[in-house]
Amino acid sequence: MDHRLREASISGDVHSLHQLLQEDRLLLNRPTYCSDNPLHVAATLGHADFAAEVVRLRPDLARELDVGGHTPLHLAAANGHAAVAKVLLGNSSAGVPGHELCLLRDMDWLTPIHAAALKGRTDILRELAVGACPESVRATTGRGETALHLAVRSSSFEAVEFLVETVAAAAELLNSKDDKGNTALHLAMARRQLQTMKFMLSKPSVDVNSVNRRGLTPLDVLLESPNEQYGDMALGEAIRAAGGKTAAELKLPPPAAVLLPRASRHQKPRVKHDEFxxxxxxxxxxxxxxxxxxxxxxxxxxxxxVQKEDGTGKSNPASKVQADAxxxxxxxxxxxxxxxxxxxxxxxxxxxxxxxxxxxxxxxxxxxxxxxxxxxxxxxxxxxxxxxxxYKSSAVVRYLSFAWSGILCVAAVWIFFRFAVFLLKRVGWWKWRRHGHAGSGGLLVVKRIGVVAALLLAAGATLFLSYFFLVVIRILPLMSLNRRTFPAYLPAPAPAP
Structure with missing residues (x-):
């Protein structure tokens, strides 16, 4: 956006806007990528006259999103600018009716009425829920929450009172559940909102014993984490007087999510080995x-x-023996x-x-x-x-060496088996568990020939490693031991001539 147009939007100066348009008639028609348009700025700051003039000149700007995915109506609703919201909702030209703007969602899947409920803007709620778009009250967020859920979550008693007293679908809002099965009464009880809870309990249409997905009634939510500091006694007496009961008193079966085997509740979740x-x-x-x-x-x-030469240039029997060693x-x-x-x-x-x-x-x-x-x-x-x-002179080390050689042999065989299975799956000679195929035609023949050659090479390498483990490393050094270690298994030395 042009910096002069931004300054005019911030100040809300309609005269400056007209002067800029006289200089450049296409000023409002230039697209703004990943940025605010003048209507976003005016809606944020509450410049109703400036917003009305921009809407008159470019009504389709009311549908554009800013960097956060908000429309101008989202910004006006969150900031409580009812005059700007009325201007935007009255925009019905160029195929952009006001009730369509009420149902547009931002990146958090919130509609303008959700933004107003989160901030407790009752004047905006009146413009949206009663005037321009009554059906927006039934819209839910990505977590299944209605405007009443959000009003309770923001601890705005005025917004809760307005939605329950004024909206035609008040009974539906009172008993509507989010994705976790919680009604507005569950949330009010969890947040210890005594005034809100008493107000909702005074409505005959409220379901006092509604059960969420965890199998808890509002009274169960209160008893789950008791705290007398927040007036749990008064909350419990109020809901008991309205007929509230626990799930055990109602003899309700536990939900399917709670029916777990006794042993599995204490087991740690299994994690796939491939993740590590x-x-x-x-x-x-x-x-x-x-x-x-x-x-x-x-x-x-x-x-x-070691250094083989002694540096003297002379040869002697001792140095020759040392060189041989x-x-x-x-x-x-x-x-x-x-x-x-x-x-x-x-x-x-x-x-x-x-x-x-x-x-x-x-x-x-x-x-x-x-x-x-x-x-x-x-x-x-x-x-x-x-x-x-x-440690070639230690018999204990040789025993341990022999055991370690056996372990390495098993590991080599296991790796060869895994490698063989990997190759055989690629050419269709092993059960293919995933969705896929090995191919067909001459390429498959070439693949299979290559797999056979690779398997032969891998088998030879495995046999060589096993031979090296057991024979070269273990057996041959064993034969160099003296007769004191294994006198019964080594032949007697031949007599000297």
Missing amino acids: RNTPGTLMVVATLIATITFQAALNPPGGF DDDRSVRLQPFLMFDVIGLFASLSIILLLICVSPRRKRMLGFLSWIMWAAVLSTALAFQCAIVQI
Whole structure:
């Protein structure tokens, strides 16, 4: 909106408006995106003459919404400007009748009568409910609340009194329920509004023992959280005098929502396991942790680094023996370094993909989860190799190593099974539980060939890992133990020639 037009709207100067229109006849015809129009400003500040002139020149501006989704009538109703509301409601030209404006909703699904009830504007309620649009009284909010519910919620006794005494549909309003099954009497009782409650109880059409969705009457609502500080005694006596009873006294069956098994009331709600995995944040944290561990392990291998040359340039038997020992040690550390590097590169790949691609689809997250499995298994293998090399003389560690190898074998088989099921579902060789199909034609044949090749490759990798777990890491080091550990299972040394 033009700044000069805004200044004229704020001041309500009709003469300035005409001067601006003489300079630019299309000033009011220019669209305003995500901004107020002059009628919004005039309705907010209560400039009835200015609003009447704008409505005369551009009547369709009365339907436009501001940034908050409010029409000019919403703003006039909330601020209590009855003169502006009368101008807007009297606008019936250009196909914009006043009763249509009464039913327009804002972003909170409120009509102008709801805005007036929330602020307790009885003069606006009279213009809307009695004059221009009586049917707007029956309009409900997104939570099923009527204007009477909102008047009680705002603690406006004048608005409640006006709606009940003046509106023709007063009996319907008194017994109307919101989405939770609460009537206006339930709300008045919950908020300890003694005057409002006594006034509504004086009406013969009110249902004193109305039950909400929780199976509570207004008296139950009072007894649910007693507090003598707010006059609960007077409230209870008043509703008892009007015939109010509890749900137990009425012998009403509990609602379906309350009929729960006894054990389930104390059980924690079940949460899907998938909510805690295969998310970008979880994968990033785990990948960063694995990358840190494997990087530190690569720089500090078990036993540290050794220098083969003694620096003297001379060869002696002791240095030769030490060099042979170092060569043997480097050979034994090769599996550790290999799996440690695999875990490091796999975790770094996950971090790089999460940073560059920012995946949101389940397929991409599933692919990253498989890489995460590879990183975890590789880190476990590197740990296994390091432990065996450091504590190779301890029989207890070897027993624990054998048990850990069995666990890793089971994990490898389980991952292979999950991977196989994942691939078989993609080509229609496994029961497809979701809505989808594997495709048809030559592309399906190519997919199935690729799946078979991938399964063979995965099966070979699983067998290799299992062999490495049980044989290379566990069995071969076991054969290097001396006879003191297992004298009955190791052969006697051959006699010297």
